[in-house]
Amino acid sequence: KGDDVRRIIEKSADSIIIFDAEGTILFLNPAAITFFSGRLEPDDNFGYPIISDEATEIDLINENGCRAVAEMRVVPIEWDGKLVSLATLRDITERKLTEELLEERIALRTSELEAANEQLTQMYQVAERAVQVRSQFIANVSHEIRTPLSGIVSGAELLRQSTDIESTQVLGEVIYESSRQLLQLVNEILDFARIERGEIRLDESEFDLQKLVIEVLHQMQALADQKQLKLMSNFSASIGKRYLGDSGKVRQILLNLLHNALKFTNDGGAVVSLYKGDQEDIILAVRDTGIGIEEKNLPLIFQPFVQANVGIQKK
DSSP states (O other): OHHHHHHHHHHOSSEEEEEOTTOBEEEEOHHHHHHTTTOOOTTSBOOSOOOBTSEEEEEEEOTTSOEEEEEEEEEEEEETTEEEEEEEEEEOHHHHHHHHHHHHHHHHHHHHHHHHHHHHHHHHHHHHHHHHHHHHHHHHHHHHHHHHHHHHHHHHHHHHHOOOHHHHHHHHHHHHHHHHHHHHHHHHHHOHHHHHTTOOOOOOEEEEHHHHHHHHHHHHHHHHHHTTOEEEEEEOTTOOSEEEEOHHHHHHHHHHHHHHHHHTOOSSEEEEEEEEOTTSOEEEEEEESSOOOOGGGGGGGGSTTOOSOTTOOOO
16 A cells, blocks of 8 residues: 555656655655756755644745745654654745735836826816815905905995086096006906916105095995995194006005095095104004904905905995
8 A cells, every 4th residue: 555655756746855844855756856856855954944734835946947836735644653844835826926916016017107196186286276266365455356346346336426617527547547457457368377376566756645645535435425425534743745556556455555444434434644663664544434354354464365254244
C-alpha cells in the first residue's frame, strides 16, 4: 500500500513534498524537484511556513530566473509508520500575475477616476462660484440702478404737476442728472471684460466737491418732497471746493446713502455734512431721523445687497 502511495505521488503533476515535524524533507516528487529548480533535496529543511489545513502562497524565483508562485496545502499523513506532513503545491503563477496585473489596472483606473472626479469637483466649484458672482452682480446692479431711476421717476412726477417755470427748470436738471448717472452705470455694466476681472477703474480728475453734494441734494429733493421730508446740508468752513478723485464714484456712493436715508425715514429728514477728520481726511456723512439700523445688524451693511429689515415700509 505504501509503495502504491509513493508511485501515485511520484506521478502527480502537482509538486508534493513530505517532511517531518521539524520541517526536514523526507521526500520530493519529480514535479517538486523541477518546481524548486533542484534547490531542495531530501534531508534539507523546507524553509517555508507550514500551516496545516490552510492554503498558503509560496513566492520564489525558478530555474529560468523568473518569478513563480505556488499555492500550498498541508495535511497530516502516515509515512513509513510515522506521522508526517504532506504538502501539495499547485503552480498558480499565471493566475497570480493576471490578478496582480488586473489589480494594477484597477488601481490605475481608480487613480484616473479620482483625478477626473477632482477635476469635475473643481469645475463644479468654478461654475457654482460663477453663479454666485452672477447673482451678486445682478443684485448689486439692481440696487445701483434703482437710485437714479427713483430720481428720474420722482422728478418726472413732480414735473407733471409743476406750473412754475423755475421749478420746472430745477426738476428738469434733476431728471437730467439722474439720467446721466443712470447712463454711466449702464456703461459700466456693459464693460463685461472689466467686470469678469473684478477690476474697479477710478477716473481721477479735479472736481468741486461742494457743488457735487449740492447737485445730489437737488437730485434727491423730489423724493424728499414726496415724503414731506427736509433735506439739508452742513459744510464746514475748512472744506475747500476743488479736490482730486473720481467724482462719479463719490456721486454714486452719496446717492445710495441719501436714497436709503430718505427711503427709511418717515418724519423729519436728512442732512449731508462735509468736514475734516482727525487725520485731515475729508468726511462726507449722511444723517437721518429714520428708524436706523440695530447694532446687531451693523456688520451686515457691507455684505453684498443685504437689507437689515425688508419689512420696513412707509406707513
